[in-house]
Amino acid sequence: MSSPLRVDREKLVLGVAAPLLAIVTAVAITSAVMLLTGDNPFRAFSVMLDYGSKSDSQVWIINKAIPYYLAAAAVAIGFRMNLFNIGVDGQYRVAAFFAAVVGGALSLPGIVQIPIILLTAMACGAIWAGIAGYLKATRGVSEVITTIMLNFIGGSLIAYFLQEGRLAERDENIVHTTDIPDSSFFFEIPTDPYPIHGSIVIAVAVGIAYWFVLGRTRFGFDLRAVGRSEEAAEASGVSVKRTVVTAMLLSGAVAGLVGMPTLLNESGNYGIDFPEGLGFTGIAIALLGRNHAVGMGLAALLWGFLERTGTQLEFEGYDQEIVGVMQGIIVLSVVVAYELVRRWGIRRQQRQVGEQLAAARNGKTATDPAEVSA
Amino acid sequence: MIPAPKSPPPAEDAVPAVELRGITKRFPGVVANHDIDITVRRGTIHALVGENGAGKSTLMKILYGMQRPDEGTIGIDGEQVSFRSPADAIGRGIGMVHQHFMLADNLTVLENVVLGAERLHGIGAAARRRISELSDTYGLGVRPDLLVEEIGVADRQRVEILKVLYRGARTLILDEPTAVLVPQEVDALFENLRELTSEGLTVLFISHKLGEVLTVADEITVIRRGTTVDTVTPEGTTPRQLAELMVGSELPTPETRESTVTDQPVLTVSGLHLSGRDADGLPREVLAGIDFTIHRGEVLGIAGVEGNGQAELVEAVMGIRRPDGGRIELEGADISHAPTRKRREGGIGYIPEDRHRHGLLLEAPLWENRMLGHVTEPPNSSGPLLTAAAAREDTRRIVAEYDVRTPGIEVTAGSLSGGNQQKLIVGREMSHHPRVLIAAHPTRGVDVGAQARIWDEIRKARREGLAVLLISADLDELIGLSDSLRVMYRGRLVADADPATITPEELGTAMTGTATGHLEHDAGSDDASGTGSDETRGEESGE
Numbered sequence: 001m002s003s004p005l006r007v008d009r010e011k012l013v014l015g016v017a018a019p020l021l022a023i024v025t026a027v028a029i030t031s032a033v034m035l036l037t038g039d040n041p042f043r044a045f046s047v048m049l050d051y052g053s054k055s056d057s058q059v060w061i062i063n064k065a066i067p068y069y070l071a072a073a074a075v076a077i078g079f080r081m082n083l084f085n086i087g088v089d090g091q092y093r094v095a096a097f098f099a100a101v102v103g104g105a106l107s108l109p110g111i112v113q114i115p116i117i118l119l120t121a122m123a124c125g126a127i128w129a130g131i132a133g134y135l136k137a138t139r140g141v142s143e144v145i146t147t148i149m150l151n152f153i154g155g156s157l158i159a160y161f162l163q164e165g166r167l168a169e170r171d172e173n174i175v176h177t178t179d180i181p182d183s184s185f186f187f188e189i190p191t192d193p194y195p196i197h198g199s200i201v202i203a204v205a206v207g208i209a210y211w212f213v214l215g216r217t218r219f220g221f222d223l224r225a226v227g228r229s230e231e232a233a234e235a236s237g238v239s240v241k242r243t244v245v246t247a248m249l250l251s252g253a254v255a256g257l258v259g260m261p262t263l264l265n266e267s268g269n270y271g272i273d274f275p276e277g278l279g280f281t282g283i284a285i286a287l288l289g290r291n292h293a294v295g296m297g298l299a300a301l302l303w304g305f306l307e308r309t310g311t312q313l314e315f316e317g318y319d320q321e322i323v324g325v326m327q328g329i330i331v332l333s334v335v336v337a338y339e340l341v342r343r344w345g346i347r348r349q350q351r352q353v354g355e356q357l358a359a360a361r362n363g364k365t366a367t368d369p370a371e372v373s374a
Numbered sequence: 375m376i377p378a379p380k381s382p383p384p385a386e387d388a389v390p391a392v393e394l395r396g397i398t399k400r401f402p403g404v405v406a407n408h409d410i411d412i413t414v415r416r417g418t419i420h421a422l423v424g425e426n427g428a429g430k431s432t433l434m435k436i437l438y439g440m441q442r443p444d445e446g447t448i449g450i451d452g453e454q455v456s457f458r459s460p461a462d463a464i465g466r467g468i469g470m471v472h473q474h475f476m477l478a479d480n481l482t483v484l485e486n487v488v489l490g491a492e493r494l495h496g497i498g499a500a501a502r503r504r505i506s507e508l509s510d511t512y513g514l515g516v517r518p519d520l521l522v523e524e525i526g527v528a529d530r531q532r533v534e535i536l537k538v539l540y541r542g543a544r545t546l547i548l549d550e551p552t553a554v555l556v557p558q559e560v561d562a563l564f565e566n567l568r569e570l571t572s573e574g575l576t577v578l579f580i581s582h583k584l585g586e587v588l589t590v591a592d593e594i595t596v597i598r599r600g601t602t603v604d605t606v607t608p609e610g611t612t613p614r615q616l617a618e619l620m621v622g623s624e625l626p627t628p629e630t631r632e633s634t635v636t637d638q639p640v641l642t643v644s645g646l647h648l649s650g651r652d653a654d655g656l657p658r659e660v661l662a663g664i665d666f667t668i669h670r671g672e673v674l675g676i677a678g679v680e681g682n683g684q685a686e687l688v689e690a691v692m693g694i695r696r697p698d699g700g701r702i703e704l705e706g707a708d709i710s711h712a713p714t715r716k717r718r719e720g721g722i723g724y725i726p727e728d729r730h731r732h733g734l735l736l737e738a739p740l741w742e743n744r745m746l747g748h749v750t751e752p753p754n755s756s757g758p759l760l761t762a763a764a765a766r767e768d769t770r771r772i773v774a775e776y777d778v779r780t781p782g783i784e785v786t787a788g789s790l791s792g793g794n795q796q797k798l799i800v801g802r803e804m805s806h807h808p809r810v811l812i813a814a815h816p817t818r819g820v821d822v823g824a825q826a827r828i829w830d831e832i833r834k835a836r837r838e839g840l841a842v843l844l845i846s847a848d849l850d851e852l853i854g855l856s857d858s859l860r861v862m863y864r865g866r867l868v869a870d871a872d873p874a875t876i877t878p879e880e881l882g883t884a885m886t887g888t889a890t891g892h893l894e895h896d897a898g899s900d901d902a903s904g905t906g907s908d909e910t911r912g913e914e915s916g917e
Contacts, residue, residue: 011784216762218755221745228735235694235724235732236747237715349789352781 014345022337026330033325039318047316048309059194061304066261067275068300069203071282073210074125074255076291078143080214081227081247087132087147088255089279090154095125096259097158097177100270101167103263104178113184118202118260125256126249128154133248137241143248151279162272176271186264199261203297206254211293223247255279284331290338303327389452391416391545391576392437392468397446399432407432407600410446414545414593419567419577421591423584424620429600430580434547437578438470439463450545469538470547473554475530477522484518487537494540508539513569528559532566545576552586556679557882564590582620584613596620634671635857639705640841641668641691641722641810646700648686648865660686661697662865668810668841673832675844675856675873679885683865684845685727688814691843692724693717705809718747723808725799725816727845729792733799736788740780740798741769743787748806768805776801777827793824800831811835814845829855849878863887 031041051057071088078085085091099121106113132146161167168175188195214220225233226243234240258278263270285303289296310323390413397410407429414420424430435441437448439457447454450466457463460470477486488494488501495501502518509516514532522530531551538546548567552560567577567590581587587594588608595605596619603619646664651657661683668674678684689695691702693714702710709717718724724747726732734743745754745765753764769783776797780790787795796816803811813832817825832855836842846852852859853873861869861884869884871893884893 216760217758218749218760219758221742221749221755221760224738225735225746225749228737229731231731232733232735232746235692235714235726236749237693237713237718239713239715346786346789349785353779353785353789353791 014341018338018341019334021341022330022334025337026326026333029329029333030322030326033329034318034322037319037322039322044313044316044318044322047313048305051312052305052309055191056193057308059191059196061301061308062200063194063197063261063265064304064307065297065300066197066200066203067258067278068281068285068303069297070206070254070258070261071278072285072289072296072300073206073282073293074251074258075279075282075286076289076296077210077214077247077251077254079227079286079291081223081243082230083136083244083247083251084144085129085132085147085248085251085255086144086283087129087150087154087279088251088258088282089277090147090151091125091128091252091255092258092279093158093274093276094128094154095121095123095256096263096274097162097270098124099256099260100177100180100263101161103180103184104269107181107183110181110183110185113181114186114264117180117184117264118257121256121260122253123256125254125258126252129248129252129255130245133245133252136248137244158270162270168271171271174271174273176267176269176273179268180263184264185268186261188265197261197265199265202257202260206257207293207297210254219246258282284327288331288334290334302330306330389416390414390449391451392578393449393452394433394437395447395449397433397436397443397448399436399441399443407436407443410597410600410602412595412602412605414576414578416451416576417571417574418592419571419579419590421579421581421587421594422597423581423587423594423616424597430597431549433597434470434549434578434580437463438468438547464538464541464543467542467544468547469541469543469545471531471534471538471549471551473549473551475534477530477533479523480521482519482521483516483525483533483536486522486533487518487540491541494542504540505536508536511569511573512539512566514566527554528562531555531563535566535570539575543575545578546570547578547580549580550582551579552581552583556886557879558886560586584616584620588613588616633857634836634839636670636672636839638670639667639703640670641843642701642703643667643691644701644703646687646690646697646702648683648690648695648697648699650686659865661690664700664865664867666860666867668843670839670841671836672857673836673842673844673855675846675852675859676862676867677846677849677852677859677881677885678862680847682862684862685814686865687862688727688812688843688845691717691812692722715750719750721807721809723803723806723811723840725796725803725811725813727814727818729795729799734787734795737786739786740773740778740783740790741766743798744769744772744783744802746802748802751806772798772801772805776831793820796820797824797827800828804831804835808835809840811840811842812845813842815847816844817846817848817851849881853878853881861885861889861893869893 034041034044052061071092074088074091075085099117102120103113103117106116108116128150129147132143132150135141135146136143162175162177164170164175168177187198189198189200214224222233222238222243225236225238226240230240233243259270259274262275267274281303285296285299288302289299306323306327310320313322314320392412392414394410394412397407399407410433412420412422422430422433432441436443439460439462442458448457449455450468455462455466457466478489481489484502484505485497487505488497495504505516505518508514514536516529516532516536522533525533531554535546551563555563564586567579570577579587579591588611591608593605593607594611594616596603596616598620606616606619644665646661647659648661649657650660664687666674676684676687686695690697693709693712693716697710700710701708704717704720704722707720709720712720730736735746741762745760748754749760753761753768755761766783772778773780773783778790778794778797778801780794787798790798800816811832816828816832820828829851832842832844844852844855853876856873859871859873859876859881860867861871861881863885864887868887868890869892871881871884876893880893883889
């Protein structure tokens with residue numbers, strides 16, 4: 001039987017067709033937008049490529065991509081089972097805040113303290129997401145609503161504690177938590193001109209775990225089964241409610257790590273200037289990377305590339321907003337292109353199945369015209 | 375039973391009401407219809423029979439303007455036409471009564487009939503007059519002011535018929551109109567149809583129930599594998615000949631006779647109770663005091679009009695629904711509170727009623743579907759890890775052994791035809807050596823080849839000592855495969871019967887809830903199936 005081979009080639013064609021279509025469309029539309037606004041798209045692309053390939057830009061892009069990737073992975077865990085965890089943003093901020101508080105309060109050796117900080121962050125993120133999971137499983141409340149609400153509640157909670165005399169201190173104009181001891185900073189990978197954050201190993205580990213648990217374990221199969229058909233999963237013996245809660249806990253735990261590259265490699269504390277909105281970027285990157293462990297890595301790098309080169313475009317006289325437009329167009333192109341290719345693939349497959357059946361039938365019908373006329 | 379008077383031979387009418395010539399319709403990769411030739415004479419009931427998937431529905435969609443043929447011509451009253459939409463077809467006097475009713479429950483019969491056809495007679499007195507007129511002419515007995523939700527299935531069907539008549543239809547297409555009716559209602563429907571034809575209307579009747587077709591039709595066209603095979607008259611045909619025309623080969627039968635029933639109970643259900651709410655939110659008993667035991671090598675068939683608790687019974691046994699009382703035992707072990715996965719691991723195989731919703735992940739490849747429901751068992755996993763290579767290998771085996779027609783195991787389950795999907799499910803369930811097999815409508819919507827195959831598997835399972843719970847709407851299948859039969863009505867097992875002697879008609883009567891206790895094959899006296907015998911039999915264990 002040569003059919004498995006043929007189907008595999010089929011898969012490859014489909015796999016390449018979608019990103020290709022997406023890139024071509026995105027470039028074409030972006031060019032059209034720039035032409036309409038009177039700019040030269042080709043010069044813009046060459047500026048971006050030039051600037052983006054400089055070594056300091058590359059380090060910047062990689063460091064930026066680390067939290068993006070973690071946020072995307074957190075969102076993707078939900079997506080794989082049809083849960084829309086829109087609350088990664090709140091989860092990572094709550095997690096980073098309390099992890100920073102714990103880190104600032106202790107002064108243990110780094111090898112002990114770093115894991116404590118990471119575990120605190122994961123636990124806080126998991127609890128924050130778990131509330132939504134619990135409400136969904138027991139009361140049927142949509143996780144979209146609860147996680148959005150929890151974003152606001154989380155923001156207020158942090159605002160309450162992030163005041164002098166509560167869990168924070170003032171340093172000139174910046175209010176922030178107590179600095180973590182130097183020994184608790186994460187290592188760095190020395191590169192030229194700046195070092196790459198060592199927290200990249202967290203991102204890689206999460207990526208591998210994501211791929212392995214979802215694709216290679218029974219638990220991952222149950223989770224994906226729920227994502228594809230809740231009813232079929234229930235009938236097959238998966239406890240949908242428990243899977244919902246577990247998936248939200250996992251998603252939240254990974255979300256808890258999103259703030260760690262910043263905390264452990266850059267700031268050393270949680271202040272009012274701690275980055276916000278990474279959770280929403282994560283949604284776009286998960287979409288862009290098709291919830292795929294490697295795809296999301298590429299998408300995170302692309303996102304970093306666009307942000308980095310966008311600032312340069314401004315120096316070159318372009319509107320900085322064009323990068324935002326580009327990001328939007330890319331996400332839309334990818335979503336549309338993948339959907340189109342998916343439908344095309346299904347039609348192709350159905351045709352193949354049909355052809356196979358027709359061939360089998362014709363083999364049979366050749367023998368029975370006699371009885372037809374009987 | 376109505377003695378089936380054949381309508382008088384229609385007057386010599388050279389111009390046929392509907393004439394289809396050389397109709398061919400291709401879908402990507404599949405030819406749904408080819409070289410269809412049908413001539414329907416005016417004033418007759420013309421039946422179109424064929425097995426599921428033979429192309430009947432596509433053909434009717436073409437005639438009703440929902441699909442356009444790739445080749446061929448449609449003639450109406452001798453004039454060649456080309457329909458772009460159902461509106462064109464309605465304009466030409468063709469009306470369709472769909473298998474699934476398209477009525478608004480919260481509107482009255484009158485409102486439903488005029489909805490969308492307000493321009494004909496308005497919505498007031500004129501419309502009401504026209505409706506009564508039509509209802510009287512054709513003996514439909516429609517009461518215009520009742521809400522649709524208040525009337526029964528048979529009445530709803532009459533409203534659908536009235537709807538198309540109101541729009542001026544002279545030719546009515548009825549798609550499997552008897553599927554939702556009990557035998558008595560079927561007879562009433564046939565009376566209505568005869569009224570219609572005696573007034574000069576033409577009826578095209580789609581069915582795969584041969585007995586009915588032979589009773590009511592003036593002419594029968596058989597369609598097989600997308601093309602018309604022959605047109606016959608009921609006088610010159612037997613059901614068997616008709617069936618063989620339909621299938622194109624020797625007919626499979628669901629008969630299994632020599633008993634393999636033992637006295638070792640495998641699945642014992644006692645006092646099962648489940649309450650729920652009906653459509654109006656009122657509490658009602660979905661399952662009430664269900665008791666049965668299935669032994670090794672026994673097939674227990676449950677007959678009943680759909681919606682009488684069969685689906686809930688299956689889900690309760692599978693652990694998908696939590697009953698609020700009663701006990702379920704699997705070979706002596708109490709599994710009343712075990713989760714679904716435990717029950718499956720414990721040896722309950724499950725062929726669900728709705729394979730798309732409950733049996734398959736349509737977007738997943740076949741080998742992942744092979745894991746569904748058995749992901750904790752070899753060859754699908756070892757410990758917490760999946761063993762994809764072994765599962766793939768075993769999927770290839772199932773595909774080969776159970777004759778699943780597919781180009782490979784990487785295609786999605788949704789691409790396969792219904793029969794092949796079902797064969798995959800049966801193969802999957804049987805591969806885990808179950809002790810109990812729960813088969814809900816196992817051959818619904820599958821082609822005859824797959825049906826024979828699935829019947830074989832159920833017989834084989836029985837021979838190998840499985841206990842089988844069979845739920846089916848196909849009474850021949852139930853009677854043919856079962857060792858014992860129960861009738862389910864409003865959440866209760868109200869009667870039992872011996873499949874060796876009972877006829878489908880008797881079983882159908884019992885399904886309307888008119889009989890209790892043990893059903894005897896009626897040889898003259900009617901005391902067993904009559905309503906007068908309610909309390910006479912004590913063997914029903916329940917209350």
